[in-house]
Amino acid sequence: MSTVLLIADHDGKNLNTGIARSVACARQLGTVHVAVFHAPDEDAACAAAAKLDGVSRVLSISDPANEGPLAAVLAPQVAALAREHEGGYDYVLAPSTTFGKDLLPRVAALLGVPQVSDLMEIIDARTFKRPIYAGNVITTVKVPEGIPVLATVRIASFSAVDAGGDAPIVSASTSAELPTHTRYIGLSAAGGGDRPDLQSATRVVAGGRGVGSKENFEIIYRLADKLGAAVGASRAAVDAGYVPNDMQVGQTGKIIAPDLYIAVGISGAIQHMTGIKDVGCIVAINKDGDAPIFEAADFGLVGDLFQLLPALEKALDGS
């Protein structure tokens, strides 16, 4: 049986929602061990990882240097774990979050092996599908025999496992030497306040340049609150300063898969559509009836968002 090392993305307290989805991918490949790198007093994420169905062991790697996720500090530890475990892990996976994208290539280079980015489908133990060209092309890649498989998991392609498990948590350490040339300073979280998390929400309302200003974005938040939805945005809305960057959906933003996505004042550029390929139902609200988003939308409503959104809110009240 193959063994899989999955690297946990967490913030010191909670696991990133992409981990439960990555476990769904990992357990198709072998026995799953989840590695949680954390500072000495931050082991809550270990307990959360132990509960995920399909996880057979949690490795708790506690070190003051692991406070703040620095790829330069974590990569040598992951590479050492990958090599030192009983003959080596067959797979090393991380979610395709900014954490995983930052870390895993550094590990791959230390191990001298190629990496599969954004693994979206497993064909067999070494053959996978992944998107290229902003998701306009899907390619099949095969990892040669005799080396570990390193991959980041496109989390929108897998459904989360349940949290009914009870895996043992064992503390682990490595022989890796940790550099001091990179230092963590801090995180300024912005985002949509108390609203649901963009990457795990079942409903998302997103605004684009058409919304027009930061103040006008209130209309998007209002509809989202009414629906219990998370809020997303196009890059143009981010660049114009209407919303912070962590709300960006797309090729270079977040790839999401809610059941319902309402795109308001968004034209539907290729780079944006990449982020919503797996959405259950896309609704587009745009005053330009020829906007490309209508080609992909399940339901399109042509008109001025400043009239349609208040009307939509009212219709939802009435229902």
Add this chain to the structure above:
Amino acid sequence: MKILVGIKRVIDYNVRVQVNREGTGVVKDGVKMSINPFDEIALEEALRMKERGAATEVVVVSIGPEAAQQQLRTALAMGADRALLLTSDEEIQPLTAARALLAVVKEEDPGLVLLGKQAIDDDANQVGQMLAALWDRPQATFVSALEFDDGSAKATREVDAGLETIEVDLPAVITVDLRLNEPRFVKMPDIMKAKRKPLDIRPFAELGVELPPQLETGRYEPPPRRQGGVKVDSVEALVAALKDKGLLS
């Protein structure tokens, strides 16, 4: 400080990319090629650093076909001092690119390497991180703001949870995100001037880079098409349609 900037020749981001009939690759004949947009931002940042006296020389390097001279000439026209093209008609995978860049880094000894956070063709997002690992130097990826201070840099990174700040000692590898800056337009006289700037062309094979194991690439296929295109004519019809699908109660 010398800055090394990576430039990749890719299909222009406005082009709707199509898989070829045999399913062995994408259609490139007659298709507009450009500098990878993120690399252009990396170059712009290097040029601004030079303009404010924080850098002395900007060297651009590309690995790719002979035709990538075009993109390097554009980079020279934007203001880079000199260019290096490592020619190869093979597909260069990220770890190979990182090893090649390391060889260039050893020759050039830059104080900073600036790269785009990802190439928009393979969307791999690996080269910067791999180069930093092989070079045993710091990395700052997805960077949207940069500040330099005596021997180190403070980088603001666009991460899933917001904006993260880290500090890295130099030399380092920094990969840039869209918001860092807005690349300049190239002016006609600069294109003329760029023709006289040095562009060194060397076969990739001459670098003596050891080739790592490679991913074998198989079939290329278009993604499943979404069946969209139904327009509803009122808010009420939309709400009814969503209820019908069980998406609203």
